[in-house]
Every structure is written in C-alpha cells, then in structure tokens.
Amino acid sequence: MPWCVIGLASEEISLRHRWADPMQVLWTTSLNWVDEGLVVARRSVKNEVAQPFNGYRILVDPGHGGRDDGAVYSGVHEKALTLRLSEMIRSEVERAAKFGRIPIQVKLTRSADIAIPLKERVQMANDWKADLFMSVHANSSPSAKAKGFEVYFLSSYSSDEDTHHVVQKENSEKETNENNSDVQSILADVQTQQHIKESSYFAEDIHRAVSLKVRTNQRGVRQGPFTVLSGTQMPAVLVEVGYLTNDEDRTDLQRFSYLKRIASAISSGIIEYVLKVRKIS
Secondary structure: OOEEEEEEOOOOEEEEEOOOOHHHHHHOOOOOOOOOOOOOOOOOOOOOOOOOOOOEEEEEEEOOEOOEOOOEEOOEEHHHHHHHHHHHHHHHHHHHHHHOOOOEEEEEOOOOOOOOOHHHHHHHHHHOOOOEEEEEEEEOOOOOOOOOEEEEEEOOOOOOHHHHHHHHHHOOHHHHHHHHHHHHHHHOOHHHHHHHHHHHHHHHHHHHHHHHHOOOOEEEEEEEOOHHHOOOOOOEEEEEEEEOOOHHHHHHHOOHHHHHHHHHHHHHHHHHHHHHHOOOO
C-alpha cells in the first residue's frame, strides 16, 4: 500500500497509510529517521492565538505520539489508536453540533504521529482558550483480566492503586516525581478549584454516556495527578477507552464499528455537558 508524508520534524519523519481499511493504522508504526535538516510545522494548534468566537472550543488530545508509542500489545500501538479515535470524536462532535445548531469548534493537539511534551499540550489548550480539554488514551495492566472504560480528572493524589499505576504510565518518570508538588500549588488557586469541580461533572457526563451507549465494562470516574491535566485553565479529563492487555478490549478496539460507538458516546457526553453546564440554548 502506498505511503504519504504528512509531517516532518527535526528528529523524525512521520508517515501515514492511505489505506482502504481505516483500522489498519492500528497495526502500523511511523518510520523515523534522524535528519537535522528537516524542519516543518508539526502540530495543529501550537502557537495559535485564539480568535473571537461566540461559542465553545473543545481541544481533543490524542495521547502519546512520535517515539512515545504508549502501550503496545500484540502489534496494537496506543499512539495510533488514540489518534484515530480522536479524529472520530472530533467528527462526531462536529456532526452533533451542526445538527443541533450548537456553536462548537473542535481541534486536535496533533494530527500526525509526532511527539508533543505533556506540559506543552496543556499550554496549547490555554493559548487557544479552549473551553474543554480531553486527553484520549488506552490502558494496560500487568493483569490480563483488567478491562473497561475509565475517566479521570485532576487531583493531588491517586484515588486508588490502579489509578496510581495509570498516572505512572501516562506521566514520564520525571514528571511523576515532580508533579505532586506542582499540582498542590496549582490546586491552591481558587479558579482552578472551580475548574476541577467542573471537570468532575464533565467526567461524570462522559462516563454516563459511554455506559448507556456502549455498555462496556465501566471502571468509573477516578482522579489523579496527571501532568497533561495539570495547569489547564478549563474543565479537563483523561479517558482510558480500554485495556490493550485484555483480549476482549483489544479485539473491540481494533474494530472500526466499536470505535465509532465509543466516539459517538463520548461525543454525546461532551454535548450533554456543554448544554447542561455551559447553558447553551
């Protein structure tokens, strides 16, 4: 199958399939070469100044990317899965917003297989003045029995041992060691406390929508010191759409129809939150 170059960076060239079956992306990885002479713009929102817009901005963050594969199991790469699903979430939200005549803009932190530091993703959300932020991930566990959909929002501590494992997986080792004090400082801000409260409502709406529409094994709403949520100036959540280390979850997440259902359910949760909490009429 032919390849086409869609993004170059100082450390990598990111390639992507032109494939008939959209799910083939889950089994492919980018080809990376070091070439100091190749530098191009590599992300969709970076350095973008927010323009006047009488509506709501939603920034969807496909987890990992570039040399950071995220979870990899049986040939399925988390970074490819999250990008594909994030694109589908964007399409579903845009479709629902158009149908309901709701003024919403949706953008992704990355539209190619490139690396973006976690704190830079937060800055992108703040610079664009996003009203909502969602980081999309797939989980893994030492236990093959662990499965299901989870939603997280920010706190200075992990709500349980499983959440602590997820925090360690999604944060780099350095960020995990430094983040607790950073989060404590951030949470001292009154405005941030309000965002955290709204994030918990946002997480509940996402969890409820997925529970109703997909009926996957639900692991609930949890909280932890995630770097990619720390410092966001808007309600922000991190979703784990399933476990690549679980045979049933992994099989589902390789099916286009299942991803479509997950994207549609997440979109419903986003729209529900926007209409209810943000009171768009």
